[in-house]
Amino acid sequence: MASEDKQIHVMFLPYMAPGHMMPMVDIGRLFAMSGLKVTIILTATNARRFQSTIDRTFNSGHQISLEIIHFPSAEVGLPEGCENITSAETQEMTMKLFHGVDILQAEITRLFRERRPSCIVSDSLFPWTTDVAKELGIPRLAFNGSGFFSVCIADSLNRYEPHKSITSETEPFVVPGFPDQVMLTRSQLPDIVKTTTGFSEMFDKIREAEMKSFGFLINSFYELEPAYVDYLRNVVGMQAWHVGPVSLLNGDTDDKADRGDKASVSRHACLNWLGGKDPSSVLYICFGSLVRFTKTQITEIASALEESGHLFIWVVGKVLKTDGNDQEDQGEELWLPVGFEERIKESGQGLIIRGWAPQVLILEHPAMGSFMTHCGWNSLLEGVTAGVPMITWPIFAEQFYNEKLVTQVQKFGVSVGNEVWKIWATQESPLINRDGISRAIKAVMGNSDEAVEKRKRARRLGELAKNAIHEGASSYNDLKSLIEAIRSYKS
Numbered sequence: 001m002a003s004e005d006k007q008i009h010v011m012f013l014p015y016m017a018p019g020h021m022m023p024m025v026d027i028g029r030l031f032a033m034s035g036l037k038v039t040i041i042l043t044a045t046n047a048r049r050f051q052s053t054i055d056r057t058f059n060s061g062h063q064i065s066l067e068i069i070h071f072p073s074a075e076v077g078l079p080e081g082c083e084n085i086t087s088a089e090t091q092e093m094t095m096k097l098f099h100g101v102d103i104l105q106a107e108i109t110r111l112f113r114e115r116r117p118s119c120i121v122s123d124s125l126f127p128w129t130t131d132v133a134k135e136l137g138i139p140r141l142a143f144n145g146s147g148f149f150s151v152c153i154a155d156s157l158n159r160y161e162p163h164k165s166i167t168s169e170t171e172p173f174v175v176p177g178f179p180d181q182v183m184l185t186r187s188q189l190p191d192i193v194k195t196t197t198g199f200s201e202m203f204d205k206i207r208e209a210e211m212k213s214f215g216f217l218i219n220s221f222y223e224l225e226p227a228y229v230d231y232l233r234n235v236v237g238m239q240a241w242h243v244g245p246v247s248l249l250n251g252d253t254d255d256k257a258d259r260g261d262k263a264s265v266s267r268h269a270c271l272n273w274l275g276g277k278d279p280s281s282v283l284y285i286c287f288g289s290l291v292r293f294t295k296t297q298i299t300e301i302a303s304a305l306e307e308s309g310h311l312f313i314w315v316v317g318k319v320l321k322t323d324g325n326d327q328e329d330q331g332e333e334l335w336l337p338v339g340f341e342e343r344i345k346e347s348g349q350g351l352i353i354r355g356w357a358p359q360v361l362i363l364e365h366p367a368m369g370s371f372m373t374h375c376g377w378n379s380l381l382e383g384v385t386a387g388v389p390m391i392t393w394p395i396f397a398e399q400f401y402n403e404k405l406v407t408q409v410q411k412f413g414v415s416v417g418n419e420v421w422k423i424w425a426t427q428e429s430p431l432i433n434r435d436g437i438s439r440a441i442k443a444v445m446g447n448s449d450e451a452v453e454k455r456k457r458a459r460r461l462g463e464l465a466k467n468a469i470h471e472g473a474s475s476y477n478d479l480k481s482l483i484e485a486i487r488s489y490k491s
């Protein structure tokens with residue numbers, strides 16, 4: 001296949017958030033390894049996170065490069081280097097970042113016109129790339145960073161609006177037209193589903209552009225959500241290709257150790273700590289790249305972990321800055337209760353990572369017992385691939401939808417009990433106390449029938465995930481048919 005594909009040139013345009021850039025860079029590498037020429041457009045600071053892995057892929061003989069563009073930080077009033085949604089700490093900074101991203105449209109359009117690729121893989125958050133692709137007579141593939149299941153929920157809610165005939169925020173309703181019984185509450189739905197604002201109108205445009213695209217490119221695999229792959233293709237009527245789990249591409253330990261950013265802990269420190277621990281004995285806690293908790297919530301997590309007696313690795317994130325009246329929260333960024341870290345270190349119960357963790361490296365270690373996650377799609381899929389059961393703690397975006405795939409459809413996890421959707425960096429989620437957290441830890445880490453059953457289901461999915469990318473298996477075949485579809489595309 002390789003030599004015939006040399007002429008196909010695919011340009012990738014990821015949004016400036018780790019959860020979007022990381023899988024798109026992996027998919028770019030996957031395309032390059034399949035013989036295509038690949039260019040990934042990134043701004044300078046974001047590019048630094050991926051340069052070494054791109055260089056390694058290039059040096060192994062694949063046609064892949066970064067097209068680095070300048071982010072107009074100064075122009076929009078952001079500090080130099082603030083080019084990523086993770087570094088926008090307030091609503092005001094986030095709005096400025098969005099503005100900076102808008103400014104880039106002209107330059108990126110010029111780039112596409114100049115390079116004339118055979119295909120654009122665009123983040124869904126850039127709806128205007130549909131028009132550029134149309135002008136150039138090439139296919140646009142939409143990448144929205146999530147899986148089939150959540151796209152199908154969004155479609156069903158949009159089509160049937162079940163939440164509109166419910167008055168209570170907490171009364172569960174069934175997602176209409178679904179192959180499985182999936183229950184949600186209004187309180188779990190994103191604001192854009194419930195209210196019409198400038199923001200929701202922007203998302204209407206994004207959806208419209210997705211529907212006008214050549215198809216969806218999705219980081220998932222058939223066996224994880226078969227009914228929803230079929231639903232998207234047959235009921236929604238969209239072409240869609242699944243090519244994941246793409247994190248599996250990071251076989252090289254260097255790629256794994258620094259995937260997405262420079263890790264705050266060395267590979268050796270992680271592996272040394274994990275070494276010798278019993279299989280399935282360690283709980284891993286990480287809430288992705290954006291979630292922030294209050295000091296009170298962090299204290300409850302710390303207490304539950306300590307009281308559980310289980311071994312753990314906790315990736316401590318930034319403290320939520322509330323509206324400014326709580327001076328305490330404005331202090332240290334990566335805060336922990338006084339004395340906690342010292343006690344944990346001394347007892348050997350846990351490893352604390354402040355900042356960026358080598359997540360895939362950790363998750364795939366045989367000592368991993370379960371994963372407490374915010375249900376960001378990448379984390380969810382990486383946990384599935386590792387074959388570990390989950391404690392689900394969704395906060396924002398489509399995370400409550402993803403949670404239902406884990407707890408109600410594939411049933412390999414338990415919910416910690418958060419019921420209310422909030423914006424990650426500025427709104428405070430309801431407090432989940434230590435008892436609620438402890439209950440969830442027991443349900444997946446213990447030896448009850450429930451825990452054993454969940455472990456079994458998770459392990460089975462892990463095997464299916466790892467198999468999906470092998471020659472002849474589901475994601476491998478979809479990648480092949482996608483390349484064929486790009487090659488034979490007629491505008």
Ligand code: UDP
Nearest residue numbers: 019288289290355356357359376377378379
């Ligand atoms: N991640 C990581 N180290 C960290 C935090 C996050 O490698 O310390 C990675 C994680 O493996 C995943 C991505 O960042 O691939 C986060 O994406 P996800 O969709 O899970 O959540 P988001 O950050 O978008 O909320």
